[in-house]
Amino acid sequence: MAKIQPTADHLVVEPVSEEMTVSGIIIPDTATKEKPQKGKVIAVGPGRMGEDNNRIPIEVKEGDTILFKEWGGTKVKLDGKDLMIFREEDVLAILK
Amino acid sequence: MAKIQPTADHLVVEPVSEEMTVSGIIIPDTATKEKPQKGKVIAVGPGRMGEDNNRIPIEVKEGDTILFKEWGGTKVKLDGKDLMIFREEDVLAILK
Amino acid sequence: MAKIQPTADHLVVEPVSEEMTVSGIIIPDTATKEKPQKGKVIAVGPGRMGEDNNRIPIEVKEGDTILFKEWGGTKVKLDGKDLMIFREEDVLAILK
Amino acid sequence: MAKIQPTADHLVVEPVSEEMTVSGIIIPDTATKEKPQKGKVIAVGPGRMGEDNNRIPIEVKEGDTILFKEWGGTKVKLDGKDLMIFREEDVLAILK
Amino acid sequence: MAKIQPTADHLVVEPVSEEMTVSGIIIPDTATKEKPQKGKVIAVGPGRMGEDNNRIPIEVKEGDTILFKEWGGTKVKLDGKDLMIFREEDVLAILK
């Protein structure tokens, strides 16, 4: 299904609904400005280009389940699936 | 048709209408601030000049079909075609 | 309980209630904009990636009791515990 | 007519009216914030000085016809001609 | 009393009341936005980490009496004492 190749430090992520929670993490309905969301990494960019013309590698990889900040991304639809594209800096943690 | 040569990290892109969708991607009408758009890369700049006087190469190339953020660009008309010029940082992904 | 691996310079911290104060520090109810909070470090990211493609190590480590700025973080729930994820720059001091 | 020598990464440009369009490009009356304008480069600065005390060369050269963002420049009059001075970063593309 | 170890370029400072003035400096009640305050340095962080993974050393040291900008800090209470934590950049001068 790798029909979409993110550029630079972009990720393509499939949001995971709360019912699919694997490791018992439940994100509470908080009053904070930033609401984290859970998702599965579908595709990873090559990393942004540094000033020294080397790409800065991305920490997460395809298949990782991650927590990410909801507000930074862009929604797209691929083969009927709702996906999000956002930058690596919006990733908070990898769930294992 | 290469009558227009973008400078630095600018791209010239021909927006692709939804009817021309190749790989089944449909961009939904979302409520997010940023609406991605699909387009075909017509011309690519040499990359922006880094502090070390080397150009930072651009990841996308002529002919690529890309997703890009709509709000960053400038509209121009070339030989009757509606084109957009924007910076590489507005590109989200390459569609394959 | 290491089911959550923070990315880059993120920390996962369990806030410590005032009743659990160890070393006699009590954070007063001040009129300042920033209210510090006490917490125990549960997990530490690998550090953010510098321009030279090396990770910048994080000063605090798992198990440290820290003072941190409350306003920068994101709340998550893991195995029934209320945790916070924030960047290293929001840490003020380590309590010993 | 080289009586004006731009400094750093400034360019002196003579705006070209739509009637003088050479290559069939017509800039439409769009609703976007940024309206590109066409012009002929009259004079080019030596480039801005980088941190390493080397000048970063400018991509466009005297005589080039360019598309540029209208809002960044300063209007001056030289020998009866209306000219604009702006920074290289306001250039979008070279027309050939 | 070194139970608190500031991180990065943070300092822990005990504000000094005007009655304890040592060297005859009196900070007048001015109309300026920034009111400087006098304090004694209790603890000093290791310095912030530079891009080259070296810590940038801090100029003031434990025991120094300093003038600092009041508005940047965070108030904490340690063993009954009112202390402040702020970054080195908020220090104006060392009093000798």
Add this chain to the structure above:
Amino acid sequence: MAKIQPTADHLVVEPVSEEMTVSGIIIPDTATKEKPQKGKVIAVGPGRMGEDNNRIPIEVKEGDTILFKEWGGTKVKLDGKDLMIFREEDVLAILK
């Protein structure tokens, strides 16, 4: 008259009135935010200090007639003359 030595990348400039126009340049009364002004360079600073502890040399020199942005400067009076002090980045061009 070199009684004033600008620091860093500051210039001391004597504004030139329109009646003294040498090369036929007349700056029109435009509706743009930035109004350029003409002046003669009286004194030039040594350049701002770069991160590598070398001064970045200034492009204009004493005696040059320049176009500069009016809004960035500070007015001073020296030996009865009205002068302006501003940074090199406010210079647009050298008139020859």
Add this chain to the structure above:
Amino acid sequence: MAKIQPTADHLVVEPVSEEMTVSGIIIPDTATKEKPQKGKVIAVGPGRMGEDNNRIPIEVKEGDTILFKEWGGTKVKLDGKDLMIFREEDVLAILK
């Protein structure tokens, strides 16, 4: 009187009243946002620390009479004298 040692790129300056004008400079009552002020440098910091862990030297020295921007500083009183502390970047020129 060197009881105050400014840190980093701070200066301690004693403002000079207009009546004490040495070289005939009178700063007019202008309508500009920035009003320059004249002063004598009492003490100079070691310079701010650059990313390479070297201090960037300060251009002015003790005893210099300088023009500085009024709005950036902090007022303090030392041995009955009204002084100001501000950063080197607020200095416009040295008067000789």
